[in-house]
Amino acid sequence: MKLSQFKFNLPEELIAKYPAKYRDESRLMVLHKRSGEIEHRIFKEILEYFKEKDFFIFNDTKVFPARLFGNKEKTGAQIEVFLLRELNPNQHLWDVLVNPARKIRIGNKLYFGENEELVAEVIDNTTSRGRTLRFLYDGPHEEFKKLLFSIGEMPIPEYMGRHADSDDELRYQNIFAVNEGAVVAPAAGLHFSRELMKRMEIKGIDYGFLTLHNGLGAYRDIDVEDLTKHKIDSEQFSISEELCERVNKAFDEGRNICAVGTSVLRALETTVTPSGHLKPKEGWTNKFIFPPYEFVLTKSLVTNFHMPYSTLLMMTTAFGGYDLVMNAYQVAIDEKYRFGAYGDAMLIID
Structure with a gap:
């Protein structure tokens, strides 16, 4: 894949500078990988696509005022x-x-x-x-x-074009953030409210946490056309034995394993075995995922709409399929979805 394949024209007005009024009321685009079908929903309706004992994996890193x-x-x-x-x-x-x-x-x-x-x-x-x-x-x-x-102050991305305010101290942070160390918020998790997490529990959907301290690597310019020559910044992560046991059990039972965010996807792919089992590990990862790439463990991905040329967009296309995701991005622009950390979300499922 070439860097130029990840160019698209993003209107400035579609970059979200402020969060939605309520975490779980952003828009949600649902992309079905097998059929290519696209649905337009509200984020709090996401649980309709999951059933009892499916497994969500979140990143519990905490952003500090960097x-x-x-x-x-x-x-x-x-x-x-x-x-x-x-x-x-x-x-x-x-x-x-x-x-x-x-x-x-x-x-x-x-x-x-x-x-x-x-x-x-x-x-x-x-x-x-x-x-x-x-x-x-x-x-x-x-x-x-x-x-x-x-x-x-909270390190909101420069593309928002403003200084952080008191609202950002709360909103540029996941509600389950506990392990301090990130300078970039895992944006997909920002959509999950306490009410939505409670509804997950009531429905019997399981979930667990890993930690990956998001750095600035996602925002660095890529200066090579051949993506195989790009080196991504290392990020510190931790996957516990307890999480591995629970995820592996769900995988063996054929449950839908959902990665909430590209940071979770990167951490999982750093330690997953060819058979789809997750191994516990603490350390650093510089795994750079772009198409073509085969995922064994993860069946669904929640992610925001990313900037042109970004490694996060590349990882999303690796998971959802290049043509399908790039087409979905054009639909998102036509339908005026909001892009960036405070923007709307996409759910990619089979």
């Missing part, structure tokens, strides 16, 4: 710092992206907060944009993290 705005010492120039991951809690070391990167050198100090109550020193230039910062703080680690996160 975007900080500070000032450079002496010049006072405004600097945006995007926290990627904590490297050393004892020394308050963080791997970050800095913008504009060209203005920052090793040894520079950056000041954050209204009263400049948090100071960081640049100690390493790891990539053309990346840096390692040491935050200069003497107190306990938990106290430091509380201050750091109080200064930061």
Whole structure:
């Protein structure tokens, strides 16, 4: 497959800048793989396509307020710092992206907060944009993290064209998010409300959680036409033995296994065996899935409508079939579905 095959014209007005009023009332396109049929529904009607003992797998990663705005010492120039991951809690070391990167050198100090109550020193230039910062703080680690996160804002995607507000603290987060570490929300899970989860339980639909800390890799530009030459960023994940036992039992019984989001799909495909059984694992995955690709374990996928050229779109076409999914995207544009993390959803089923 070539990068140019994932181009489509997305009208700016179809990119969702704000979430729907209620989580489970976004629109839902249902794509039937076997027949190619497309249905237009409301997300809370999704359970009509599943029966008792079918199994949903969610990503329980938690987004932290990763975007900080500070000032450079002496010049006072405004600097945006995007926290990627904590490297050393004892020394308050963080791997970050800095913008504009060209203005920052090793040894520079950056000041954050209204009263400049948090100071960081640049100690390493790891990539053309990346840096390692040491935050200069003497107190306990938990106290430091509380201050750091109080200064930061939720890292909503840049394509929304706005700063995060107080609503984003709640809505750019899954209701079941518990394991802190993501800088990108697993968007497919954003549609699940407490009421919908309760209805799943009442219907007898089973579900479980894995953890994959979504990074910025999905938003990085791909600079090669031949997709086999593209290297995707690694993301940390964990799949428990308990989840594997439950999923494997459902699979052996012929149940419908549904991955909620491309992050779940990536994690599952990193450890699944050729026979369709899931193995427990903790570590990192840089698995890049694009057509053609054969899935054994997962029978259904819930995912949002993604941007042109994105690896998330590529993974969706691998699951649903390139022609079917690209046709469905044109239908979505014609029908004015909303795209992006706060947009509408697609369910791909057999």
